[in-house]
Amino acid sequence: MKPILTLGIIGGNGWLGSALGRSVLSSGLISPNQLVVTASREHNRYQDWPGVICVESADALLEVAEVVVVSVRPEQFSLLTLSLENRLVISLMAKVPIVALAAATGSNRIVRAMPNAAASVGRSYTPWCAMPGLSAEDCAFVQRLFSACGVSDEVEDESQIDYLTALTGSGPAFPALLADALIQHAITQGISPTVAQRGVLQTLSGASQLMLDENASPADMVARFLDYGGTTTEGLNAMLQHGFRDAVQEGMKAAYGAVKC
Template identity: 50%
Template sequence: MTERTIGIVGGAGWMGRAIARSMLEAGFVEPSGLVLSSRSHNTQGLAGWPGITCLTDNHELTARSDVIILSVRPVQFSAVDIDAAGKLVISVMAGVPVATLAARTGATRIVRAMPNAAAEIGKSYTPWFASEGADPADKELVRQLFETCGTTDEVFREADIDYLTGLTGSGPAFPALLADAMLGHALERGLPAKVAKRAVEAVVAGANQLLADNNASPEETVRTFLEYRGTTAAGLQGMIDGGFVEAVRAGLDAAEAAAVGMSQGQ
């Protein structure tokens, strides 16, 4: 448990609430050590911890907090007015670089992190990058904090956060696209909607668990099925021949470009 008071700017948003709930459920912070600010007082999902302080004034949040998590939409950041000099600032905003965070908050101890929607169920993968001003104690706090939401890794180039914003910050979106395509195909074949939905969910959810538990790499798994030369091999080869790999690469390139574009536009 940390003894530092943690403030979340945008604490009523879905990501701010998810991080707050994960920290509380893990016992990482006491309710009395958590301060949330937002334009509303919507703390739905946190009602079980009545000791949380809820504010609308970011200056008051900053004064009360040792650690400040910025959890607002990037386009809203220009309207956030805080002086966080001497504080540890953790941004979970996509595309806002360390230099901009420092200029607008006055902080030198800064971490950019990219959790995803799975933080709501404690399954997020959260990469993070620390500025030169962040000390070892800051980094350890960040590691422990995001481990309450799932798994985490420190990366050592800021550009890697922009790339991972597209790769892992997508959360369920990319698997959902695959599932949607499979579901549409199954419905076209006349399967009842309930059966088609359950079948597709079993494929996507089951594959997720199998990949997590299996020692084989994704490449080895694909190769094994291709070499078996059964129906799955035929399906895989059809997807590959149809440009599946190229489409995925194009999507990741586009997501990274969007993150970099957001960064340059700050």
């Protein structure tokens, strides 16, 4: 694959755009002078990489960027005028389909992707979908780009990106809700907030890593504890009887519904 001369991130000073930018710099995928971002000169998140080119407008970015990442809110995108013919365009926006991106940019090399907040610590899960006919070279670059900030998968079609925007795009939000419920209950039992938070967060982090290391499905892990017959079994049974799965599935329906609006 030929070297990428310049990667531009419109919205590269936002939380998601900057997480991606800093991850690709840390990984060595590109050098600082190969990254251009829209960012205020007074407030930017690339102080550790003084070679990064910070510009104040999308027009200035487009003068030099060969690959363009669009990381803005959908309503902000509708205000941009982007002429991106013959350039690889990677969208991190929800609710903006490939057909709309093609019409707005004039590009026939478009990818939709949805990282999450864990990109800032290199632990995102990023699904992505390419428009038909995207070259193998472009696809390889996209996979390398998102692998720099965690784990990434190419998915079959845009409908899967929409669903995964609601599921994995939530990042820490849904696990944080579970963590907060556990922490608050511990506090009511006299456990100090510091100990409760440390205990719950370490337990959730350790559980995720254990399932990854053992290549165990969560369903298998739950079944193992349900069969064990101990105190955890009692807790799991009570959660299930009080509609834990139903509550989670209703939450996913609501989130997915919001993505499709």
